[in-house]
Amino acid sequence: MEDTFNKMQDFLHIGKATDIKKEKERLIYRAFEIMPGFLIYATFGIVIWLSWIKPLVMSITILAFAFYWLLKSLYLALHTKSGYKKMQEHEKINWMQKLKSLDHKKYTASVGDWRDIWQLVVLPRYNESYEVSKGIFESLLDCDWPTEKMIVVLTTEESAGDDAIEVARKLERDCGDKFGHFLLTIHPKNIEGELIGKGSNETWGTRKVKEEIIDKYNIKYDNVLVSAMDMDTVIYPRYFSCLAYHFLTVENPYRASYQPIPLFINNIWDAPAISRVTAFSATFWHTLSQERPEKQTTFSSHSMTLRALLDIGYWQTNVVSEDSRVFFQCLLRYNGDYRVESLYYPIAMDANVSRSWFGTMKSVYKQQRRWGYGAENIPYFIYGYYKLGKLYGKKNRFSFGKFFRYSFFKIEGFYSWATNALLLFIMGWLPLVLGGDEFNATLFSYNLLRMIRFLLTIALVGLVSSAYLSILLLPPKPPKYGRHKYFMMVIQWFLVLVTLIIFGAFPAIEAQTRLMFGRYMGFWVTPKHRKE
Numbered sequence: 001m002e003d004t005f006n007k008m009q010d011f012l013h014i015g016k017a018t019d020i021k022k023e024k025e026r027l028i029y030r031a032f033e034i035m036p037g038f039l040i041y042a043t044f045g046i047v048i049w050l051s052w053i054k055p056l057v058m059s060i061t062i063l064a065f066a067f068y069w070l071l072k073s074l075y076l077a078l079h080t081k082s083g084y085k086k087m088q089e090h091e092k093i094n095w096m097q098k099l100k101s102l103d104h105k106k107y108t109a110s111v112g113d114w115r116d117i118w119q120l121v122v123l124p125r126y127n128e129s130y131e132v133s134k135g136i137f138e139s140l141l142d143c144d145w146p147t148e149k150m151i152v153v154l155t156t157e158e159s160a161g162d163d164a165i166e167v168a169r170k171l172e173r174d175c176g177d178k179f180g181h182f183l184l185t186i187h188p189k190n191i192e193g194e195l196i197g198k199g200s201n202e203t204w205g206t207r208k209v210k211e212e213i214i215d216k217y218n219i220k221y222d223n224v225l226v227s228a229m230d231m232d233t234v235i236y237p238r239y240f241s242c243l244a245y246h247f248l249t250v251e252n253p254y255r256a257s258y259q260p261i262p263l264f265i266n267n268i269w270d271a272p273a274i275s276r277v278t279a280f281s282a283t284f285w286h287t288l289s290q291e292r293p294e295k296q297t298t299f300s301s302h303s304m305t306l307r308a309l310l311d312i313g314y315w316q317t318n319v320v321s322e323d324s325r326v327f328f329q330c331l332l333r334y335n336g337d338y339r340v341e342s343l344y345y346p347i348a349m350d351a352n353v354s355r356s357w358f359g360t361m362k363s364v365y366k367q368q369r370r371w372g373y374g375a376e377n378i379p380y381f382i383y384g385y386y387k388l389g390k391l392y393g394k395k396n397r398f399s400f401g402k403f404f405r406y407s408f409f410k411i412e413g414f415y416s417w418a419t420n421a422l423l424l425f426i427m428g429w430l431p432l433v434l435g436g437d438e439f440n441a442t443l444f445s446y447n448l449l450r451m452i453r454f455l456l457t458i459a460l461v462g463l464v465s466s467a468y469l470s471i472l473l474l475p476p477k478p479p480k481y482g483r484h485k486y487f488m489m490v491i492q493w494f495l496v497l498v499t500l501i502i503f504g505a506f507p508a509i510e511a512q513t514r515l516m517f518g519r520y521m522g523f524w525v526t527p528k529h530r531k532e
Contacts, residue, residue, distance in 0.1 A: 011387040012329060014380060015318030016520050032379030037516025040418050040509060047427050055435030059448050062428045066455040069424060077462040079288035084469055086344040087261055095241035096144045102248065109253045110222045118149055118219055119240050120226045120306065124201040125156045127164040128231045132528045136233050137175040145240035148180040151213055155205025159189035159196055181213045197523025199322030202228050203314040224306035232350040232528050233301050234266055242345045243303050255334055256341045257327055258303040259296060261287050264351045269478050270531040271351040273492040275360050277499045279351035280470045290342035295409045297327040298340060301347055320523050321374040328377055332384040336398020353529050364503050367526050372511035375414045382407060418508040421500035428452055467493045
């Protein structure tokens with residue numbers, strides 16, 4: 001097994017094509033980096049060409065696509081509602097009581113008793129303020145999990161400067177003695193081969209806590225659950241008991257990551273309307289994703305076993321999207337025997353709020369671009385599957401069906417993110433603009449936009465559902481805001497077209513264009529700001 005892992009090292013931690021030494025394989029990886037962006041521009045080119053040469057064919061295609069988008073919108077709305085209902089049910093469950101009453105014979109993990117489980121909480125920090133950072137510590141102390149069975153590692157960046165490090169030390173002084181173990185680490189800057197960002201920071205901190213606490217006190221690796229949390233995260237009281245119960249009862253628990261539902265609502269009342277719409281849209285997407293575990297990958301704050309993390313050699317330190325990359329690392333490491341378990345349990349995170357409106361808009365765009373750069377996982381996974389065939393033989397690697405499912409879902413997801421809104425709301429006009437007088441004189445051209453408008457109007461059912469769920473998810477209203485703010489929370493959804501195009505399609509196109517041309521992105525830290 002160790003020999004196999006050593007042979008995997010030449011592809012398990014690849015960040016980009018230039019990391020590959022063999023020219024032929026580097027070109028293969030590079031081709032897969034180009035593919036997502038190429039599909040976008042090829043689509044736009046074909047749409048323009050057909051609108052000019054074959055406007056009737058293009059018009060029928062656009063009409064069919066509008067019908068597909070209607071069906072997809074209704075499908076997603078139903079899954080979001082179902083996911084929200086299950087989340088409500090899981091919030092009401094007393095998971096600690098279920099743990100205490102669980103028969104040990106039903107344990108699927110190699111744990112003698114639930115009290116033997118350690119919760120390792122990894123908090124990678126850059127320059128978040130003390131006010132933002134203390135929230136996660138307060139939520140940890142409010143959890144129903146025994147604090148003496150928590151290991152907290154706060155890992156901050158040297159590159160953030162002395163003021164940021166001093167804030168970390170203040171957090172250590174105020175909170176360090178309240179947990180079973182606490183460790184503050186400072187991730188050095190300018191480590192060769194590393195990208196300054198979340199992945200390299202949390203890997204540094206986890207390596208240190210393994211050496212200085214877990215190994216020192218002989219804590220069994222199989223007894224440790226690792227939760228990597230952003231600093232703006234507020235952990236709900238029963239999260240760790242919910243996590244532990246799933247860990248002890250699911251099939252093959254060491255071959256799974258455990259994904260909560262991120263609710264971007266901590267500061268939602270202070271966020272501008274566009275930021276609120278993008279925040280709720282992200283919340284709804286991850287809520288419905290819980291309904292599709294066969295397609296789900298890890299995102300942002302999530303949990304996994306220390307055993308799996310050690311088996312892959314920690315998070316990658318040379319990529320932007322380490323939160324989703326870690327899933328594909330495990331999927332390749334275990335030759336397809338890995339999955340994401342949906343917890344249907346929430347955690348809360350911040351919406352984008354900066355010190356000014358324009359600053360917030362800039363942050364929204366950059367955050368969406370960073371998420372859109374998750375397309376870097378497409379070449380990684382496809383190339384990794386190719387390398388598994390070299391390592392095990394094509395017949396012995398995991399099934400092509402599973403490979404195709406994950407590949408198609410990722411490719412289709414990033415492709416749709418970049419193209420759908422533009423195809424529907426802008427390029428749908430092209431047959432009328434480029435089709436010429438002969439086509440514009442036809443009855444079909446006269447009715448084209450009316451038919452598309454009719455289909456999109458029906459699709460507004462999903463918009464109404466979004467507005468309703470967003471009200472249900474709101475935290476208590478701060479006293480400084482009047483009741484009219486609820487009205488604003490509803491009418492904000494008329495901005496959804498702006499968010500879909502300017503803060504959806506455009507950053508996704510830019511991210512995949514950068515990947516296409518080898519202009520690789522670095523990690524951009526979303527500024528965290530809380531209004532008084």
